[in-house]
Amino acid sequence: MxxxxxxxxxxxxxxxxxxxxxxxxxxxxxxxxxxxxxxxxxxxxxxxxxxxxxxxxxxxxxxxxxxxxxxxxxxxxxxxxxxxxxxxxxxxxxxGHDRPRVGAFLDYERTAASIRNYSSDVIPGLLQTDDYARALFRRGGVVDDIDSAVRDRMTRQKRLYESNPPQLWVVLAQPVLWWQVGGVDVMRGQLEHVLRVSELDHVSVRVYPVAAGWPGVSGSLVLMATRNAEVAYLESGRMGRLVDRPPEIREFSVSYDRIGAHALPEEQSRTLIEHMLGLMK
Missing domain, CATH: 1.10.260.40 (lambda repressor-like DNA-binding domains)
Incomplete structure (x- = not known):
């Protein structure tokens, strides 16, 4: 004792x-x-x-x-x-807006039954390859131990392959496919990985085309629902905000739905990603 x-x-x-x-x-x-x-x-x-x-x-x-x-x-x-x-x-x-509280965000992600994610600048962490994540950490300069940070990010992804995975909906702004994070080889591997993960029954990946106009959200917007709670997380640059007030969550949910309404269907999104891969050869 x-x-x-x-x-x-x-x-x-x-x-x-x-x-x-x-x-x-x-x-x-x-x-x-x-x-x-x-x-x-x-x-x-x-x-x-x-x-x-x-x-x-x-x-x-x-x-x-x-x-x-x-x-x-x-x-x-x-x-x-x-x-x-x-x-x-x-x-x-x-x-207020705090620097990202990774611990609080990950606590919700680990227990979420559903995750809705929109990103305007990078591939979300749950879909990143280790090379892509490493390139981001090196560029961002926000972590001291890059190897440990990459391992932690890869560990998070194991939930997608467990017996009771979360339902994951991802909308990527089209420029996310263009940014050469880590170079051509890293980007090629990353887009191939996105296509593989999108084949899972509980994962949906769609692309928000630039032709649809400004979506009204910069950075990333994540909506997570657990058995007991629903939260929203907004992140732009090195600043993040975790929201647990129902009125705000409803507003962000509407924003996500509006973005989703203009995103390409899954098959068209897949075709666009495959087209980007073809340009990298």
């Missing part, structure tokens, strides 16, 4: 250390929540009693794995006399 408690404490410390309040408002909420709790000498259970949540929920809030609501934070602001600090930070965090 003592060893288990020690391991849990080590895991909690690692989670807290991974937070970056300088680049994520939600991380700032988590850090401030823990700071206020410790300053007032409260346990996670005491916080949960006031915030109408379980002790484990509070622990997850402080580690940045889950997000408290305004209803959770308001009684804590009152109890700690913080002049609405926590609720104000959370309100700004809902509307």
């Amino acid at each position: 003592a060893q288990k408690t020690k391991d849990l404490g080590r895991t909690a410390m690692e989670s807290h250390d991974s937070l970056d309040p300088r680049s994520s408002l939600w991380d700032l909420v988590a850090v401030q929540l823990r700071l206020q709790r410790l300053n007032h000498g409260w346990t996670c259970q005491q916080v949960g009693d006031v915030a109408n949540a379980s002790r484990s929920h509070v622990s997850n809030w402080e580690a940045g794995r889950r997000r408290p609501t305004q209803a959770n934070l308001a009684p804590l602001d009152e109890a700690w006399d913080t002049a609405n600090l926590l609720t104000s930070l959370a309100e700004h965090a809902k509307d």
Whole structure:
């Protein structure tokens, strides 16, 4: 029991250390929540009693794995006399854009029953080859260990081949097929891979043609539905935003459907990708 408690404490410390309040408002909420709790000498259970949540929920809030609501934070602001600090930070965090919170995004992706993905600039991670992913990481300069990042990305793709895979709908803006990421050989391998994966019964790949006009979304838009929740994730450049508010999710869902309405059918999309491959020979 003592060893288990020690391991849990080590895991909690690692989670807290991974937070970056300088680049994520939600991380700032988590850090401030823990700071206020410790300053007032409260346990996670005491916080949960006031915030109408379980002790484990509070622990997850402080580690940045889950997000408290305004209803959770308001009684804590009152109890700690913080002049609405926590609720104000959370309100700004809902509307703000953070650097991509990979952990939170991947948690949803791992359990999603359906994933709808639109991308205007690159092949989505679930469809990337290792060479293509490596070229992206080298170009982007956002990771220190490229080999590890590529391995992690390839591991994510294993879900597509499991016994209960997610339904995956992908819409690629036509320029995604043109960008020479990593050179001609890498792009050829990447497009061939997209064609192979698109043959899976639970995967749909379509192309949004440039002739359809500006789609209204830059970067990528991902809509994921799990058994208990639905979220949207928007990413452009090095900035990302995870959305869990139903009104916003409905708006993004409409945007995705509008894009899909103008995308080419699957067979025409496949023909276009094959045509691009022919130009690379």
